Amino acid sequence: MNAQAGKSKASVIIIGGGIQGCSTAYQLAKRGIDVLVLEKDRVARHASGVNAGGVRLLGRDIAEVPLSNVSMQRWQTLDDELDADTGFRRRSLINIAADEADIQTLQKRQDVMHQQCYFHETMIDQQELRERLPHVADYCVGGVVSETDGYAIPYKSTFAFRQAAARLGANFVEGQQVQQLRRVGNSWLVETVAGRYEAEYLVNCAGAWADQVAVMMGDNCPMTYSAPMLMITTRMPHFATPVVGAVSRPLSFKQFENGTVLIGGGAKGFADRANNKTRLDYAKLAAGASNAVDFFPIMRTATVNRMWAGLEAYMPDNLPVISASVNSPNAFHAFGFSAHGFQLGPVVGEVMADLITRTHSDFDLSAFRVDRFERKVL
Amino acid sequence: MFRYLADDAPNKSQQQVCIIINDRKVTVPVNTSVWSAMAASGEATTRLSSVSQQPRSAYCAMGACFECLVEIDGLPNQQACMTRVYPGMEVRSQTITEASQAVPLAAGLGYELNADQEADHD
Numbered sequence: 185m186n187a188q189a190g191k192s193k194a195s196v197i198i199i200g201g202g203i204q205g206c207s208t209a210y211q212l213a214k215r216g217i218d219v220l221v222l223e224k225d226r227v228a229r230h231a232s233g234v235n236a237g238g239v240r241l242l243g244r245d246i247a248e249v250p251l252s253n254v255s256m257q258r259w260q261t262l263d264d265e266l267d268a269d270t271g272f273r274r275r276s277l278i279n280i281a282a283d284e285a286d287i288q289t290l291q292k293r294q295d296v297m298h299q300q301c302y303f304h305e306t307m308i309d310q311q312e313l314r315e316r317l318p319h320v321a322d323y324c325v326g327g328v329v330s331e332t333d334g335y336a337i338p339y340k341s342t343f344a345f346r347q348a349a350a351r352l353g354a355n356f357v358e359g360q361q362v363q364q365l366r367r368v369g370n371s372w373l374v375e376t377v378a379g380r381y382e383a384e385y386l387v388n389c390a391g392a393w394a395d396q397v398a399v400m401m402g403d404n405c406p407m408t409y410s411a412p413m414l415m416i417t418t419r420m421p422h423f424a425t426p427v428v429g430a431v432s433r434p435l436s437f438k439q440f441e442n443g444t445v446l447i448g449g450g451a452k453g454f455a456d457r458a459n460n461k462t463r464l465d466y467a468k469l470a471a472g473a474s475n476a477v478d479f480f481p482i483m484r485t486a487t488v489n490r491m492w493a494g495l496e497a498y499m500p501d502n503l504p505v506i507s508a509s510v511n512s513p514n515a516f517h518a519f520g521f522s523a524h525g526f527q528l529g530p531v532v533g534e535v536m537a538d539l540i541t542r543t544h545s546d547f548d549l550s551a552f553r554v555d556r557f558e559r560k561v562l
Numbered sequence: 563m564f565r566y567l568a569d570d571a572p573n574k575s576q577q578q579v580c581i582i583i584n585d586r587k588v589t590v591p592v593n594t595s596v597w598s599a600m601a602a603s604g605e606a607t608t609r610l611s612s613v614s615q616q617p618r619s620a621y622c623a624m625g626a627c628f629e630c631l632v633e634i635d636g637l638p639n640q641q642a643c644m645t646r647v648y649p650g651m652e653v654r655s656q657t658i659t660e661a662s663q664a665v666p667l668a669a670g671l672g673y674e675l676n677a678d679q680e681a682d683h684d
Contacts, residue, residue: 318666319673418639419612421675422661443612452570482664482673487639 188320194220202232205389206345207533213352226362228342234494242330247551268344378490394519402511419443564601597642609656
């Protein structure tokens with residue numbers, strides 16, 4: 185839909201058409217709110233379209249667990265709710281312990297989790313590890329599993345939210361980058377190269393560009409961006425049903441139903457935000473590949489077919505910003521998910537809709553304040 | 563069906579190497595491509611299509627089409643038409659399909675494909 189066909193006025197304007205923006209649009213539209221999404225490129229063009237698709241509750245920062253928990257419940261029935269195919273598969277996620285030190289790390293984590301009454305992470309011994317992952321290297325001693333976890337196909341999930349939102353009346357304008365935000369009376373005036381838009385509320389879901397939008401709202405925060413890299417193999421014989429990670433090594437992969445294996449692990453390439461571009465760091469990709477071979481000898485026979493990277497926003501504490509603006513009225517943020525925001529998509533939309541329509545969320549969002557890095561006045 | 567043109571020449575003193583194709587020892591001219599060796603030995607099927615499971619062989623035979631992928635010394639996805647034979651090379655037609663299951667070998671460092679390849683898939 186282009187600017188001419190779209191409305192120039194809405195109750196809420198969401199800046200950024202990634203999974204957080206589309207999910208927020210869906211939740212608002214569901215509540216009968218007139219919502220417009222402004223996307224500078226195309227919906228799901230960046231991190232939301234090209235990430236590893238991990239739907240992971242395992243190993244979350246304690247502050248994120250309540251949100252992640254609810255989101256995980258949503259994922260189990262999301263296809264039905266959105267009447268679309270998100271590609272979600274519940275496969276369980278296993279983080280492998282390579283040695284006794286890893287077991288100690290897991291034991292400590294388990295103690296903390298149990299103290300907080302979280303019981304979704306279960307430690308497994310070597311025998312069970314081998315039963316669940318028959319191809320794991322002999323030296324691996326155990327691990328931890330979360331049964332509800334799995335993967336989804338990121339662009340399909342993001343589009344599922346977009347289409348569901350559109351069916352409920354949300355408008356999407358693509359190819360228009362926000363250039364200026366201004367308060368005019370009780371409204372926000374949003375200016376792009378091609379148009380002017382007016383809204384009562386603003387939501388900043390601008391991903392790797394969210395710090396720029398935040399500054400236009402008056403909020404400064406130390407967000408950075410980077411280009412985490414992924415590679416996918418040609419089809420291999422099926423050897424791993426669960427999604428696989430490691431306790432202390434940058435290992436992450438999943439084998440899809442067609443036999444291809446997606447290898448992540450968080451190694452970063454070079455990010456050129458100004459030009460929407462990323463460049464790969466092949467030495468780091470090679471290190472990631474040999475990591476996979478160390479844990480799964482069968483990966484020696486893997487053929488890497490494609491490699492890519494996406495632009496992602498990071499916060500210094502690797503926790504997202506999910507917050508009302510501090511310096512502007514009727515403005516909200518949801519960004520900086522630091523390479524693990526995809527799973528949170530379903531719940532973040534609910535939280536943002538609550539912040540706008542009910543002025544508060546039932547979740548404790550204090551860890552995600554936009555001003556949490558601001559220095560005290562001396 | 564396939565034969566070497568050199569076989570028609572009166573001088574047949576060309577050097578030969580011994581390789582193994584699908585568990586069978588064959589002798590082929592030195593420097594020939596794996597695909598030529600397979601074709602001349604009556605093993606023209608290089609792989610099964612991973613989706614339809616139909617037999618495939620070289621289409622372009624010059625490295626562009628990737629139809630002739632085979633397993634060489636345990637590594638799959640090697641282009642038969644672009645690889646030269648060497649003595650003792652073990653070549654195997656590639657049978658990785660969407661239904662393939664890898665069965666780990668007891669020794670740990672390898673796998674074999676489950677014999678039950680008919681396995682159901684949509």
